[in-house]
Structures are given as C-alpha cells and as structure tokens.
Amino acid sequence: MGDPGRAVRIRVPATSANLGPAFDSAGLALTCWDELEVAVADELSVEVAGEGADSLPTDGSHLVVQAFRAACDELGWHPAGLRLSARNGIPQGRGMGSSAAAVTAGVLAAWALCPEVETVDRAAVLRLCSELEGHPDNVAPCLLGGATLSWTTGAGARAVRLDVDPRLVPVLFVPGATLSTSVARGLLPDVVPHADAAHAAGRAALLVHALTADPALLLDATEDRLHQAQRAPAMPDSAALLARLRADGHAAVVSGAGPCVLVLAGGDPAGTAAYTPEGWRRLTLSVDVDGAVVTAA
Template identity: 50%
Template sequence: MSGVRVRVPASSANLGPGFDALALALALHDEVEVTRTAGGLTVHVEGEGAGAVPLDGTHLVVRALGAACDLLGLDPGGLALRCTNRIPHSRGLGSSAAAIVAGVAAAHGLAGLPPGPDALHLAAEFEGHADNVAASLLGGLVVAWADTDQDKPRYRAAPLTPHPALRPVVAIPDTQSATSTTRGLLPAHVPHADAAHAAGRAALAVHALTTAPDLLLPATADLLHQDYREPAYPQTLALVRALRAAGTPATVSGAGPTVLAFTLTGTLPPEVDTTGFRIEQLPIDTEGVRITPFD
C-alpha cells in the first residue's frame, strides 16, 4: 500500500488494584497518516505535543514503525507522517502507548497484514509493560501479562467485554507526570497483606467491570501503588478519596495525574469539588486500533 491511516484510542491502566495488568480503552483518539514517498522522512504534528515532540527519526511513532517493519521484513522507503494528537501527554491516558501502537499498526497496514500477537509483544517491549498497549490495540477491557518461562518475557493479553452500562469519566489536571518518576516512588517490597489485598481486589475488578458494576467501589480499592505516589500529585489522590467517599468508584488513571471514575450516568457527584480538573465523559472504545490503507 502507498499509505495507511491509523486511529488509536487512549487507555487507562491499573484500574485500581490491577497494577500493570488491567487496562481499558477510551474513546479519545490519536490519528496518524503514513504515506510512502520517494525518499527521506518528514513528520508533522498537530494538537497535543506539537512543538514539543521530535520531528525526526527519534519520534516515537517513527521508532515503533521502524521496529515493526524490521519484524515484518518490510522496507517502506521514504515516509511522510502526519500526526493529529488528541490524547493529553504525560497525564496517565496512555499517550506513549498510543504512539507505539500507531507505529506498529501502520507498519502492518503498509505490509497488508493485521497486527497479531507479535505486534502486541513488540509494542509491549517498547512500553515496558503490556496493559496500555493491549488496550489501545485490542479495545475494550484487557488483562495483560508476561510469560516469564523463557529467556526473556513474552507479553500477552486477553480481551474482555466491559459491562455496557459503564460510563467512564476522567478528571484531567493541567499538571503532568512522568511514569519513570512515579514508578520511582514505589517501594521494592510491600507487606504480604497488601499483596493479598491486591490479588483479591484485582480478581473482583474483572468481575465488576464485566458483570457486576455495583461491586466496583470495593473492587477498585488499592493498597499497592496509589498512596505511594501521592507526593507526585496530592490533588489527584485527594479527588480520588473525595469521589470514593461520595460513593463513586475512582482510581488514579495509569501513572497519573488523571483521575478515572466509573459511573453509570456519565456525571460526577455535584458535591465533590473538581476545581483544577477538566472533566470529560469518555465512552469505552471497544474497537481498538483501526487501520485504513489507501493507494
């Protein structure tokens, strides 16, 4: 194909206790158009990250696309990329995962192949874990893991169907947060009781998200990572606690600082102060990455 258009959704990972394992695709999309040219590379970026992200071979979409082309044995020649970014950067909504998936998917589109398990593994290697990339690639709710009985981890994911009544709401602050920074706040060891709590609540979260949304408040309770990250974004944890106290299941979205609330109405309790946050109701994206080739 001479070119492909790729649309990739945002994602929210962890969903409370499912650290590096659970993620949900959200209907906020980045779009990338990749066109083969006679030679060279051009990158144009509009929207989020414009003027801040690189416009050369170090651009994350370009790097992921190149790695996927190598995997597929494809020489794309010259390329022109046009990126329209709507997913906020460094807010815990999977912007880097979306860029990686966009590049991997674009390479598969140019090769005339659907992205399969190898595409997921490659994207997860770029990201360092599979939850966000799996959600953006597959859509809906995913459980992600790494098989570790080999020389190096093999990343995998299983898609699940989220309950149709769920109406996620995100509260996005102006401040940013780097995953590398917030992961640095996590302890090397946690109490056994906290680990057992996380295992039970993550299992309950799968049941609540797919079958019994009335159980989402206890299912999204976390002792494994959120409180440790409070120094990075105290306002985020304050809003999570206020929402939960008002009966709304709420978590830190990914590495933060965005807050994810699970509602059945698409609204937050009016008594909860959301000053400093932009509130958006984002439907669940059940499709995942969309690839449209053109000649």
C-alpha cells in the same frame, strides 16, 4: 523498499491502566483518539496537530517513527522514509496511554505498509509493542479495545479482551500538569507486605466481575494498596481528588501512572461534575470497543 505514496490511516484509543488494584495487568480503552496517516516516502517528514503539537518532536525521535522503524527491523523491511501526519486527541503525559498509542500506531503502520505482509498479526504486534513500552497494560487495550487483562510469558506479552458492562461510564479528570511515568514508578517500593499482596489479588479478581457484570461492586473492586498512596507525593492534587471521590462513594482510581483521575461511574456520570478542580478538564467518555483501526488512505 515499498511503494512511495502508499498510505494507511490509523486510529488508536486512549487507555487507562491498572484500574486500581490490577497493577500492570488491567487496562481499559477509551473513546478519545489519536488519528494518523502514515505513508511510505523517499524521506522523513512529521506533522503534529492537536495535543502535544507544541512539544512533540517532528524528526526521527518522534515515538511513532521510532516504533515504525523497530517494527520494520523485525519485518526485515527498510523503506527510505515515511510521511507521518498526526492529529492527536489524547492528552500527553497524564496517564491516558499517549505513549502506548504512539507505539501501537507506529508498529501497526509498519505491518500494514510492508509489501511482504498480507495480514496484520496482532499477537506479534502486541509482543513488540509491549517490548517497546516495557509492559502490556496500556498497549493491550489500545490494540484490542474494551477491557483487557495482560501478562508476560517467556514468549512475550499476551492479553485477553473483556466486554465491559454497558452501564459503566468512564469519567476522566484531567489536570493541566503532567507527570513522567518513570518518576511515578520510581516511588514504588521493591517489596510489599504479604497482606497487601493478598488484598490486591482479591480486589483484582473482583474487578473482573465488576467490570463485566456488576458495576455496583466497583467501589470495593477498585480499592488499591499497591501503588496509588505510594505515588501520592508526586501528585498531591490528584491524591486529594481521589480521596474526595472515594469517600463519597465513587469508584475512582489514578489513571495509569497519573496524574489523571478516572471514575468508573455506574450509569450517572453527572454526579461527578461538582468535583472538578479549578484548572482541570472533566471528560465523560465511553469504552472504546474497536481498539486500533487501520484503513487504507
């Protein structure tokens, strides 16, 4: 059943997926975190502070709890309950990977606390997290840190980690409004023209080189035809900001499903300060190189 009171601390980073043309395959870990303490207990208790404290559930429907229980089922371990205390720094529902962070934290907690497990199998964690999320583009950088490329095979999700050029500075423009990922996905067409698919393949390949070796190419490398314009009706303010930034030479993309806008700045993030719309936050971050971190409480 597990030892009541046994606990771990978990820190999981925010992430930005797609990065323009690499739809559902590229992601970037960011220095903005949710920090959680999870302990085996006789019953369930959930406390939430920080982002989402006034809206996230504090019962079994909390996403960390759901992911924890799914991982326990896979491990064949059934603790009576758990105590979850979360201090969230990742904005909710804005395209910064808040759900991927919750899923990753819950699955890692189960692996770390299960008395039958000696070491965490991150490949297995990635596969389960991707199944729970529906795709690996956010959970991969959340788990591994840096930039990641992810894909799915018959055996489940896989990912590789890339070291990002140190000159790259991520800048996030965060609106007050949220956007459901399911709503954003519902705006995408079932088919795209061959020319747009070819364009995406070329730009996504260039993106790998730009991220890792030559940030000067990021404006071209982040050009997208697959999803951003199609989703613009659901986030007109984000689309307008994106257009302004790119017209002025900034490598801006919609972060994940939006409505956040991410600029991959090449060394001078201060140049984007004047673009901040009223009511938005501007966050100058770094690339998180560690990914999810688990320590004994």
